[in-house]
Amino acid sequence: xxxxxxxxxxxxxxxxxxxxxxxxxxxxxxxxxxxxxxxxxxxxxxxxxxxxxxxxxxxxxxxxxxxxxxxxxxxxxxxxxxxxxxxxxxxxxxxxxxxxxxxxxxxxxxxxxxxxx
Amino acid sequence: xxxxxxxxxxxxxxxxxxxxxxxxxxxxxxxxxxxxxxxxxxxxxxxxxxxxxxxxxxxxxxxxxxxxxxxxxxxxxxxxxxxxxxxxxxxxxxxxxxxxxxxxxxxxxxxxxxxxxxxxxxxxxxxxxxxxxxxxxxxxxxxxxxxxxxxxxxxxxxxxxxxxxxxxxxxxxxxxxxxxxxxxxxxxxxxxxxxxxxx
Amino acid sequence: xxxxxxxxxxxxxxxxxxxxxxxxxxxxxxxxxxxxxxxxxxxxxxxxxxxxxxxxxxxxxxxxxxxxxxxxxxxxxxxxxxxxxxxxxxxxxxxxxxxxxxx
Numbered sequence: 504x505x506x507x508x509x510x511x512x513x514x515x516x517x518x519x520x521x522x523x524x525x526x527x528x529x530x531x532x533x534x535x536x537x538x539x540x541x542x543x544x545x546x547x548x549x550x551x552x553x554x555x556x557x558x559x560x561x562x563x564x565x566x567x568x569x570x571x572x573x574x575x576x577x578x579x580x581x582x583x584x585x586x587x588x589x590x591x592x593x594x595x596x597x598x599x600x601x602x603x604x605x606x607x608x609x610x611x612x613x614x615x616x617x618x619x620x
Numbered sequence: 621x622x623x624x625x626x627x628x629x630x631x632x633x634x635x636x637x638x639x640x641x642x643x644x645x646x647x648x649x650x651x652x653x654x655x656x657x658x659x660x661x662x663x664x665x666x667x668x669x670x671x672x673x674x675x676x677x678x679x680x681x682x683x684x685x686x687x688x689x690x691x692x693x694x695x696x697x698x699x700x701x702x703x704x705x706x707x708x709x710x711x712x713x714x715x716x717x718x719x720x721x722x723x724x725x726x727x728x729x730x731x732x733x734x735x736x737x738x739x740x741x742x743x744x745x746x747x748x749x750x751x752x753x754x755x756x757x758x759x760x761x762x763x764x765x766x767x768x769x770x771x772x773x774x775x776x777x778x779x780x781x782x783x784x785x786x787x788x789x790x791x792x793x794x795x796x797x798x799x800x801x802x803x804x805x806x807x808x809x810x811x812x813x814x815x816x817x818x819x
Numbered sequence: 820x821x822x823x824x825x826x827x828x829x830x831x832x833x834x835x836x837x838x839x840x841x842x843x844x845x846x847x848x849x850x851x852x853x854x855x856x857x858x859x860x861x862x863x864x865x866x867x868x869x870x871x872x873x874x875x876x877x878x879x880x881x882x883x884x885x886x887x888x889x890x891x892x893x894x895x896x897x898x899x900x901x902x903x904x905x906x907x908x909x910x911x912x913x914x915x916x917x918x919x920x921x922x
Contacts, residue, residue: 504904507861509653515861516661519733521707522780522867546820548872550778552725554752554827566708566781576868586779588710597753597828605772607752610779633889634848635921639913640896641855643905649862655854662853663843725827727871728887737853739841743887745832752827761835776827780867813837 522570524583536562537619548576551615564588584613667736670701672805676798679789706733713786721812722775722783723751731782762813790818823879849888856891865898873898
């Protein structure tokens with residue numbers, strides 16, 4: 504196992520450890536697509552919060568390809584896939600008394616969404 | 621996969637970290653000199669003055685601002701800021717119609733190279749729970765009342781993208797130097813829980 | 820996991836109470852926890868997803884009643900034991916030794 508030495512600190516801090524994967528692969532979604540978030544409830548790690556599960560949103564941006572945390576946290580591989588910025592309305596998330604002007608943006612992996620038919 | 625030990629650890633975190641550090645050093649897993657370097661870097665060298673420089677540059681240079689909006693990681697790196705917890709940046713711009721606010725509901729994700737380490741309130745349950753559901757109430761608590769016709773955009777940074785708010789340049793700052801402008805940009809204005817006021 | 824860390828939309832967490840002119844670290848032990856975490860993370864002992872999940876697994880009551888850097892401390896202890904770098908017995912023994920020296 505490597506050890507981080509004092510002379511490596513500045514370089515590490517400046518370079519970081521991006522989770523972006525330099526691999527082009529087909530995206531399941533395009534900007535403007537209407538999606539519905541999957542209702543998954545994994546007992547292990549996920550970055551899909553409960554407040555968006557099952558909700559309908561619109562793809563606003565494709566960020567590119569990243570490591571998938573749900574597998575990466577458990578030694579099950581990187582499973583790289585596209586991550587998108589997806590926009591939700593407060594009424595979709597919180598009900599009819601919520602704002603009809605504001606918006607919520609959250610980043611979702613391919614595996615977190617289905618097309619809304 | 622046990623979620624807690626049979627014997628609860630002693631409650632004193634100072635003793636626990638001292639024991640952990642000693643053991644890891646003894647086993648050659650960490651270099652003690654690296655620890656001091658890490659602390660110095662994040663306590664003294666990296667902080668919101670970095671983000672303020674980015675904002676001031678965007679205010680005075682329209683081409684830079686466009687590069688910042690198109691590819692924030694590259695534009696921020698032009699000013700020498702990059703790295704851990706800022707490898708993939710997105711800048712979101714405030715305007716008279718739109719106010720942006722950033723949160724990490726699941727933990728504490730925050731753009732370290734531009735803002736340094738996050739404040740306690742950003743990482744704690746009250747902000748994390750309320751920012752996504754009641755941003756207007758949160759902004760009231762921070763003393764930032766917004767007109768009803770402003771659209772609030774809340775960004776939950778749950779993936780590895782890190783978000784930085786580009787606040788509006790205040791009125792009455794024409795002709796000010798970049799340094800003077802940077803000096804008025806607060807950390808909270810780049811999270812979205814404040815706006816920038818001219819001095 | 821559907822843990823208590825998944826806070827978006829929850830009620831009852833209280834006022835935000837931002838501290839004015841807050842220092843980066845509130846205690847020297849926080850500095851040490853931060854540094855030990857970055858050093859072990861930077862050396863590749865665990866990845867960022869394992870880091871986060873290590874905190875998520877700390878137990879709901881424990882999570883809500885402890886401070887941020889106590890979460891990190893719990894995580895580093897847990898992951899460095901789980902990956903075999905250190906053992907729980909070794910850590911307990913070191914804590915006992917330090918407690919005795921301080922007494």
